Amino acid sequence: MHYDTDFLILANEGVEHAGIIFAPEQKATIGGWVREIRSLHARLTAEAVAGQVIFLSTK
Numbered sequence: 619m620h621y622d623t624d625f626l627i628l629a630n631e632g633v634e635h636a637g638i639i640f641a642p643e644q645k646a647t648i649g650g651w652v653r654e655i656r657s658l659h660a661r662l663t664a665e666a667v668a669g670q671v672i673f674l675s676t677k
Contacts, residue, residue: 636664637664637670638671654675
Protein backbone atom coordinates (compact mmCIF):
# COMPACT_ATOMS: atom_id res chain seq x y z
CA MET A 619 0.00 0.00 0.00
CA HIS A 620 1.29 3.40 -0.84
CA TYR A 621 0.28 7.02 -1.11
CA ASP A 622 3.14 8.18 -3.35
CA THR A 623 1.81 9.07 -6.81
CA ASP A 624 5.12 8.05 -8.43
CA PHE A 625 3.89 4.46 -8.43
CA LEU A 626 0.70 5.49 -10.23
CA ILE A 627 2.78 7.21 -12.90
CA LEU A 628 4.89 4.09 -13.42
CA ALA A 629 1.79 1.90 -13.63
CA ASN A 630 0.25 4.29 -16.15
CA GLU A 631 3.43 4.07 -18.25
CA GLY A 632 2.99 0.30 -18.47
CA VAL A 633 5.67 -0.80 -16.00
CA GLU A 634 4.89 -4.36 -14.91
CA HIS A 635 4.11 -4.76 -11.21
CA ALA A 636 2.59 -7.23 -8.77
CA GLY A 637 -0.23 -4.84 -7.92
CA ILE A 638 -0.45 -1.41 -6.31
CA ILE A 639 -2.76 -0.41 -3.49
CA PHE A 640 -3.09 3.36 -3.37
CA ALA A 641 -4.71 5.58 -0.77
CA PRO A 642 -4.77 9.36 -0.43
CA GLU A 643 -2.57 10.08 2.57
CA GLN A 644 -4.76 12.63 4.28
CA LYS A 645 -8.17 11.20 3.47
CA ALA A 646 -8.33 8.05 5.61
CA THR A 647 -7.20 6.47 8.83
CA ILE A 648 -4.64 3.72 9.27
CA GLY A 649 -7.36 1.53 10.81
CA GLY A 650 -9.54 2.09 7.75
CA TRP A 651 -6.69 1.12 5.46
CA VAL A 652 -6.00 -2.04 7.46
CA ARG A 653 -9.67 -3.10 7.31
CA GLU A 654 -9.81 -2.55 3.55
CA ILE A 655 -6.53 -4.35 2.89
CA ARG A 656 -7.61 -7.32 5.04
CA SER A 657 -10.86 -7.48 3.07
CA LEU A 658 -8.96 -7.40 -0.25
CA HIS A 659 -6.61 -10.13 0.98
CA ALA A 660 -9.55 -12.36 1.86
CA ARG A 661 -11.21 -11.90 -1.55
CA LEU A 662 -8.39 -11.66 -4.10
CA THR A 663 -5.43 -13.78 -5.17
CA ALA A 664 -1.99 -12.49 -6.08
CA GLU A 665 -2.74 -13.37 -9.69
CA ALA A 666 -5.94 -11.30 -9.61
CA VAL A 667 -4.16 -8.12 -8.53
CA ALA A 668 -1.05 -8.48 -10.70
CA GLY A 669 -0.82 -5.39 -12.90
CA GLN A 670 -3.82 -3.76 -11.18
CA VAL A 671 -4.04 -0.50 -9.28
CA ILE A 672 -6.50 -0.64 -6.40
CA PHE A 673 -7.69 2.61 -4.85
CA LEU A 674 -8.77 2.45 -1.22
CA SER A 675 -11.77 4.46 -0.19
CA THR A 676 -11.41 7.75 1.60
CA LYS A 677 -13.56 6.76 4.60
